Amino acid sequence: MTVTEAPRDVLDAAAVDTEPVSPTGLAALVGSGDPRSIGKLYVGTSLLFLLVAGVTGVLVGFEQVDIDQPDNILASDVLAQVVTLHSISALFLVVLPLLLGLALAVVPLQVGASTVAFPRAAAASYWGFLVGAGLMLAGYVANGGPYGGEVEGVGLFVAAFVLLLVALSTAAVCVATTVIALRAPGLSLRNTPLFSWSMLVAGTIWLLTLPVLAGVMVLAYVDLEYGTAEFLGGPGGLYNRIVWVFWQPAVYAFAIPALGIIADIVPVFAQRRLKRHGGAMFLIGAFGVLSFGAWAQVGLSAFDSPDTRPWLFELPWIAVSVAIVLPVLGLLGLWSSTLAAGKVRMASPLLFSLGAGAMLLVGVAAGIATSIEDLDLVLTTWQSAQTYLVLLAALTAGFGGLAFWAPKLYGNLLPENTARLVATLLPIGAFVLAVPYGIAGFLDQPRLLDATETAIAEIDEGGTVETLNRVSFVGGAVVVAAGVLGILAVLGARASRRQGPGDDPWSGHTLEWATSSPPPVGNFATLPEITSEAPLYDARHGALRDTTEASA
Amino acid sequence: MADTTAAAAATSTGTTEPGLEVFTGAPAPEPTRPRVLLVGTAFAAGAAAVAVCGLVALYAQVRTQSLASEGSWLPEETVIPLTPGNFGLLSLSMSLITAAWAVYALRNDDRIHAWLAVAVTIVFGLSFVTDTAYLWQQSGLVVGEQPQAVLIYTITGAHVAMAAVGMLYLLVMGFRSLGGQLTGRAAEGMEAAALFWYVTVAVYAVVWYTIYVTK
Numbered sequence: 001m002t003v004t005e006a007p008r009d010v011l012d013a014a015a016v017d018t019e020p021v022s023p024t025g026l027a028a029l030v031g032s033g034d035p036r037s038i039g040k041l042y043v044g045t046s047l048l049f050l051l052v053a054g055v056t057g058v059l060v061g062f063e064q065v066d067i068d069q070p071d072n073i074l075a076s077d078v079l080a081q082v083v084t085l086h087s088i089s090a091l092f093l094v095v096l097p098l099l100l101g102l103a104l105a106v107v108p109l110q111v112g113a114s115t116v117a118f119p120r121a122a123a124a125s126y127w128g129f130l131v132g133a134g135l136m137l138a139g140y141v142a143n144g145g146p147y148g149g150e151v152e153g154v155g156l157f158v159a160a161f162v163l164l165l166v167a168l169s170t171a172a173v174c175v176a177t178t179v180i181a182l183r184a185p186g187l188s189l190r191n192t193p194l195f196s197w198s199m200l201v202a203g204t205i206w207l208l209t210l211p212v213l214a215g216v217m218v219l220a221y222v223d224l225e226y227g228t229a230e231f232l233g234g235p236g237g238l239y240n241r242i243v244w245v246f247w248q249p250a251v252y253a254f255a256i257p258a259l260g261i262i263a264d265i266v267p268v269f270a271q272r273r274l275k276r277h278g279g280a281m282f283l284i285g286a287f288g289v290l291s292f293g294a295w296a297q298v299g300l301s302a303f304d305s306p307d308t309r310p311w312l313f314e315l316p317w318i319a320v321s322v323a324i325v326l327p328v329l330g331l332l333g334l335w336s337s338t339l340a341a342g343k344v345r346m347a348s349p350l351l352f353s354l355g356a357g358a359m360l361l362v363g364v365a366a367g368i369a370t371s372i373e374d375l376d377l378v379l380t381t382w383q384s385a386q387t388y389l390v391l392l393a394a395l396t397a398g399f400g401g402l403a404f405w406a407p408k409l410y411g412n413l414l415p416e417n418t419a420r421l422v423a424t425l426l427p428i429g430a431f432v433l434a435v436p437y438g439i440a441g442f443l444d445q446p447r448l449l450d451a452t453e454t455a456i457a458e459i460d461e462g463g464t465v466e467t468l469n470r471v472s473f474v475g476g477a478v479v480v481a482a483g484v485l486g487i488l489a490v491l492g493a494r495a496s497r498r499q500g501p502g503d504d505p506w507s508g509h510t511l512e513w514a515t516s517s518p519p520p521v522g523n524f525a526t527l528p529e530i531t532s533e534a535p536l537y538d539a540r541h542g543a544l545r546d547t548t549e550a551s552a
Numbered sequence: 553m554a555d556t557t558a559a560a561a562a563t564s565t566g567t568t569e570p571g572l573e574v575f576t577g578a579p580a581p582e583p584t585r586p587r588v589l590l591v592g593t594a595f596a597a598g599a600a601a602v603a604v605c606g607l608v609a610l611y612a613q614v615r616t617q618s619l620a621s622e623g624s625w626l627p628e629e630t631v632i633p634l635t636p637g638n639f640g641l642l643s644l645s646m647s648l649i650t651a652a653w654a655v656y657a658l659r660n661d662d663r664i665h666a667w668l669a670v671a672v673t674i675v676f677g678l679s680f681v682t683d684t685a686y687l688w689q690q691s692g693l694v695v696g697e698q699p700q701a702v703l704i705y706t707i708t709g710a711h712v713a714m715a716a717v718g719m720l721y722l723l724v725m726g727f728r729s730l731g732g733q734l735t736g737r738a739a740e741g742m743e744a745a746a747l748f749w750y751v752t753v754a755v756y757a758v759v760w761y762t763i764y765v766t767k
Contacts, residue, residue: 117588227695227699
């Protein structure tokens with residue numbers, strides 16, 4: 001046997017040649033498996049789509065300013081498309097990806113993990129989401145969408161929607177798995193930070209909800225492309241198979257992370273521990289369980305059955321609609337007592353949290369009225385107003401999360417004055433949008449998609465309803481303006497060249513504040529001792545106590 | 553000289569007896585956690601299961617309404633024979649044992665038997681796919697003519713797709729075990745693939761009862 005050995009200098013040269021070269025530019029972006037980069041991509045794209053949801057929302061609101069004059073600015077077929085684009089983009093292109101993006105960036109830090117579970121799957125989920133969202137919008141352009149006139153366009157919309165749902169579900173798997181399987185040594189599930197816990201609850205509920213919608217969409221696609229289209233029914237039949245996710249109880253599932261964000265922000269700005277961490281976990285879990293709504297699909301019937309909503313006003317639906325207020329009330333109690341017992345430091349994240357909490361409470365409380373059959377509020381703008389409040393609560397909490405964790409995402413804080421303005425305008429705009437719209441629903445104004453001339457003629461208080469719609473339109477415009485300001489604030493933090501705020505500008509309680517801002521690759525060099533849900537609070541106050549004892 | 557060096561090394565690493573080194577400076581081992589691939593697979597399998605079960609619920613709902621309003625569900629010329637469904641269920645039931653065998657063999661570092669078990673599981677899976685294809689051929693359901701066909705083809709097709717993913721998962725893990733990437737101490741990949749397969753079989757039990765038995 002002959003053994004040959006290459007000269008040392010040849011080996012060294014070969015080693016230099018084979019050293020991996022880190023990609024830069026677009027290649028680095030596309031090939032990145034870094035959860036922070038993927039999270040920021042999700043957040044950035046969702047804010048871009050916020051403009052789509054905002055513009056379509058303004059068009060929809062303007063259309064209702066004069067209810068006696070249908071087709072104000074949009075023909076009825078276009079109006080139906082714009083309404084569905086507004087609602088679908090608000091939930092699936094804005095709220096869900098914003099919260100998932102925030103979770104992908106923050107949850108690994110909170111649980112002390114070096115990265116997210118399945119980073120390549122997380123990256124694939126983002127690119128799948130982007131392609132799905134692009135194709136879905138292309139489907140609308142090709143006269144597709146739920147009320148589309150072109151079969152190919154509708155087919156493209158449905159297929160893209162399925163891709164979008166699969167992508168979002170994949171991201172949910174990555175986040176939920178991170179919380180369960182990648183927690184740092186010493187961090188028990190009981191001590192998990194509440195945003196991470198809420199993402200575990202939300203991810204689980206979303207994974208029990210979104211695949212059901214995806215399955216129904218596959219069925220719709222088969223029916224549309226190859227079948228008799230009898231399952232879909234007439235115009236709008238496709239949307240009837242989507243709309244249940246915007247109704248209670250399913251819509252509440254998309255606000256679960258909002259509870260976690262608020263629960264993490266409040267104690268930091270109260271400068272004390274959250275009272276009853278375990279209780280807060282239970283309440284968030286209870287809210288999640290009650291918000292599981294895949295069983296309550298609307299439009300289940302086919303073949304023109306008159307019984308189109310068999311689950312409405314049955315005991316389970318009423319019970320869930322009432323019971324879900326309790327966890328929100330319980331959490332509000334915990335947050336209020338924490339704030340009352342602490343030394344409150346007012347800043348934009350807390351302002352966002354207070355606004356989001358108030359919106360969510362009113363949103364879920366409105367659901368009690370919806371469940372009372374005699375009030376006849378289903379399919380009126382009351383229901384739309386409720387959905388607005390819940391989704392805007394989730395959006396506001398998402399902005400609050402961005403304001404809170406901006407140092408970890410962008411290395412800088414959001415401009416505080418702009419952030420405070422957004423935190424003030426968003427809730428005000430949301431209430432001005434939703435309250436008059438809800439009252440108009442109380443006065444029998446049908447939701448826009450059902451606003452036939454007959455239905456409008458049945459509204460007794462035509463003038464009052466129009467006035468309410470105008471006020472509501474102003475509120476919607478304020479929300480859109482606040483959203484644009486919010487986008488500018490995030491861009492400001494991203495582009496800022498000023499000195500960063502330091503690793504822990506808020507004196508945070510949880511592990512993400514134990515590393516640099518932005519975090520290095522691998523997130524942590526060392527981790528502090530973890531014996532509770534607030535290890536940094538422990539370390540800070542333990543050190544303070546030690547110093548006091550030493551000086552005494 | 554050699555003894556001095558060995559003594560110095562023993563001091564720095566905490567050697568207590570020849571051949572046994574105790575690294576006193578090393579961090580404590582991480583506590584046992586639920587494993588990442590297994591947990592992720594559990595979530596993914598659950599999501600796939602609810603997608604198919606959601607369709608089954610829709611089938612049951614539409615069928616009930618049709619029976620209430622029209623007194624019938626399937627067209628008269630339609631035949632859904634029980635035999636292929638039963639054979640499919642039998643095949644998948646047996647594949648539960650072989651999938652568990654694959655995990656057991658790998659845990660015992662018996663790669664050859666692990667691979668054999670994976671191969672037999674896949675054969676059972678392919679047998680199930682053949683049974684379903686036979687149903688499609690025999691049923692007389694035409695998607696373009698009967699609305700019931702849309703539901704039945706979508707449900708059975710979705711489940712076949714789930715089974716295909718499960719077989720691919722097992723195949724990949726089988727190859728990885730043959731290649732030495734999965735061992736008795738690191739059999740998580742095979743356990744995860746088997747878990748996905750178990751869920752696939754459980755979902756088939758629901759499909760079998762709804763489509764083949766109650767029709």
